[in-house]
Amino acid sequence: MMSIDPLLSNDMSKASDEQRWHAVLAHDQEADGRFVYAVRSTGIFCRPSCASRRPQREQVLFFEQPALAEAQGFRACRRCHPSSPLPPEPQLAFVEQACSYINEHLDAPLTLATLGAVVGLSPHHLQRTFKRVMGITPRQYAAAQRLRAVKQHIKQEPTVTAALYEAGYGSSSRLYEQVHDRFGMTPRTYRQGGTGMHIRYTITACPLGRLLVAATERGICEVSLGDSDALLEQALHTEYPAVDVVRDDGSLDQWVVAILKHLQGEQPHLDLPLDLQATAFQWRVWELLRAIPYGSTRSYGEVARTLGQPTAARAVARACATNPVALLIPCHRVVREGGELGGYRWNVERKRALLAQEAQQQVEEMEAVA
Numbered sequence: 001m002m003s004i005d006p007l008l009s010n011d012m013s014k015a016s017d018e019q020r021w022h023a024v025l026a027h028d029q030e031a032d033g034r035f036v037y038a039v040r041s042t043g044i045f046c047r048p049s050c051a052s053r054r055p056q057r058e059q060v061l062f063f064e065q066p067a068l069a070e071a072q073g074f075r076a077c078r079r080c081h082p083s084s085p086l087p088p089e090p091q092l093a094f095v096e097q098a099c100s101y102i103n104e105h106l107d108a109p110l111t112l113a114t115l116g117a118v119v120g121l122s123p124h125h126l127q128r129t130f131k132r133v134m135g136i137t138p139r140q141y142a143a144a145q146r147l148r149a150v151k152q153h154i155k156q157e158p159t160v161t162a163a164l165y166e167a168g169y170g171s172s173s174r175l176y177e178q179v180h181d182r183f184g185m186t187p188r189t190y191r192q193g194g195t196g197m198h199i200r201y202t203i204t205a206c207p208l209g210r211l212l213v214a215a216t217e218r219g220i221c222e223v224s225l226g227d228s229d230a231l232l233e234q235a236l237h238t239e240y241p242a243v244d245v246v247r248d249d250g251s252l253d254q255w256v257v258a259i260l261k262h263l264q265g266e267q268p269h270l271d272l273p274l275d276l277q278a279t280a281f282q283w284r285v286w287e288l289l290r291a292i293p294y295g296s297t298r299s300y301g302e303v304a305r306t307l308g309q310p311t312a313a314r315a316v317a318r319a320c321a322t323n324p325v326a327l328l329i330p331c332h333r334v335v336r337e338g339g340e341l342g343g344y345r346w347n348v349e350r351k352r353a354l355l356a357q358e359a360q361q362q363v364e365e366m367e368a369v370a
Contacts, residue, residue, distance in 0.1 A: 017062055020035055020037065020048070020062050021057060021060065021062075023048045024037050024048050024054065024060070025054060027048070027049045027050070027051065028048050028049060029048075029049040031048035031049070032047045032048055032049050033047075033302065033305040033306065034048075034064075034306065035048065035062055035063060035064050036048075036062070036063050036065075036066050036069050036082045037060050037061065037062050037063075038060070038061045038062075038063060038069045038072070038074040039055045039059050039060060039061075040059045040060075040061065041055065041059050042055070043073065043074055043075055044074060044075050044076070044077050045063065045066065045069040045070075045074040045075070045076060045077065045082055046077040046079070046080050046082055047077075047080040047081075047082045049080065050077055050079060050080035050082075051079065051080070052077065052079055052080070064296065065299075065302070066082050066083040067339070069082075070083070085301070085305070085310060092308060092309070094119045094120070094121055094126070094129060095129060095130055095308070097118065097119045098115055098118070098119050098126065098130060098138060099141065101115060101118050101119070102115070102138065102141060102142045102145060103145055106142065106145060106146050110138065110139060110142050112124075112126060112127055112138065115138055126138070136280065136283075136284070140280075141280055144279065144280035144283070145280065197216065197240070197242075197243040197244060198216065198217065198243070198244045198246070199214050199215065199216055199221065199236075199240060199243050199244070199245045199246070200214065200215055200246055200247075200248040200251055200252060201213065201214035201215070201222070201233075201236060201245065201246075201247055201248065201252070202247065202248060202249045202252045202253075202256060203229045203232060203233070203247075204249075204256060204260075206225070206259075206260060206263055207263050207264065207353075207357075208225050208263065208346075208350045208353060208354070209225055209226060209227050209350075210225070210226050210227065210228065210229055210232060211223070211224075211225060211256070211259065211260070212224040212225075212226070212229075212232040212233075212236065213252050213255055213256050213259065214236055214245075215252060215255070215275070216275045218273065218275040219272070219273030219274045219275035220255060220272055220273065220274055220275065220325060220328060221274075221275045221276060221324065221325075222236060222239065222324050222325060223259065223324075223325040223326045223327055223328055224236070224324075224326060224346065225326050225346040225347070225350055226346065233247075239324075255272055258270060258272060259272075259327060259328075262327060263327070263357070265357060265358075265360075265361035265364075268294035268295075268358075268361070269294065270327060270328055272328055274325060274328065274329075276324060276325065277324075281315065281319065282319045282322065284307060285303060285307070285315075285316055285319035285320070286319065286323065286329045288303055288306055288307065289303070289320070289323075289329050289330055289331055289333065289334065290328075290329055290330070292330060292333045292334075294358055294361075294362070295358040295359055295361065295362035296333065297333045297334065297335050297355065298333060298334055298335075299313075299334070299335055299336060299337045300313040300314075300316045300317050300320075300334055300335075300336065300337070300342070301313045301337050303316045303334060304316050316334070317334075317342070317343070320334050320345075321343065321345055322345075323345065326345070326346055327354075331344070331345070332344060332350075332351045332354045332355060333355070333358075341355075
């Protein structure tokens with residue numbers, strides 16, 4: 001398990017209009033795919049990097065998606081083609097090569113100098129490019145891959161020591177330094193199916209049926225929506241077969257109240273402690289989902305492009321489907337390219353209701369301000 005910390009502080013989906021305008025003035029290619037700008041005087045919308053002449057600021061409107069600009073009557077620029085998928089990023093090949101090298105040399109010491117020599121970039125340039133595309137550093141990526149390998153080997157090898165050496169750790173101390181942050185349990189406990197762990201949970205009524213909230217001592221590990229307490233409890237025990245799972249309707253009250261307020265539109269932003277199992281890719285996707293503003297949506301393709309992996313829309317969808325904490329990681333805000341809802345782990349009708357609730361809340365807030 002790992003505690004999730006923000007990685008992508010440069011997400012333009014959260015930027016102010018002033019920051020977007022500076023990106024337009026700078027022809028910032030890194031902002032492409034994150035918003036478009038439309039010009040009232042010409043009726044045309046463009047990518048931030050478009051080479052066309054810059055308009056007056058008072059003529060410019062910003063939209064998070066091309067479809068929103070088109071819905072307002074603006075036409076796509078024939079020069080930068082803002083409605084078309086982004087072309088593959090030239091530097092993506094360098095990052096893919098670096099990832100391949102790391103995956104093949106998990107048992108070797110990793111230095112930026114060695115990695116830079118392999119891909120043909122300076123260490124500084126490689127570090128900056130890798131972080132921008134992947135959202136994490138090469139060292140963090142290697143650590144995540146080693147831990148992933150441990151999880152694969154630890155139930156196959158006869159001892160924990162054999163598993164950690166097979167995964168590329170030079171000593172047990174190196175693994176134990178990181179494992180608490182990533183697993184939430186020791187390797188031996190994980191190998192035994194979570195024996196010795198303790199999870200508390202509670203179930204209560206909510207506008208979408210029954211709500212289950214479960215937590216370890218480090219944070220929330222599951223938030224589920226369903227129709228029956230029995231099915232929710234069964235799913236929790238299936239997920240953690242050897243864990244000490246105890247119903248506790250009192251100690252989780254503070255978190256439950258926050259989630260219920262969120263469902264009622266009274267607390268749009270949830271920032272509760274999490275304790276989750278995740279791969280490096282899931283981690284990055286979930287961080288982006290947490291950055292989607294309340295009342296907004298993104299397509300699977302948009303999330304993939306923001307990750308710097310424009311062909312990974314299906315992988316993004318899988319990461320959404322494996323999200324264990326409904327609402328806290330708002331996978332319901334990710335839809336298909338055409339605006340169709342797509343799937344939802346806790347029933348697509350709940351997804352529809354969540355999006356409708358958020359949209360209505362946004363309308364009421366705008367009317368209140370007006």
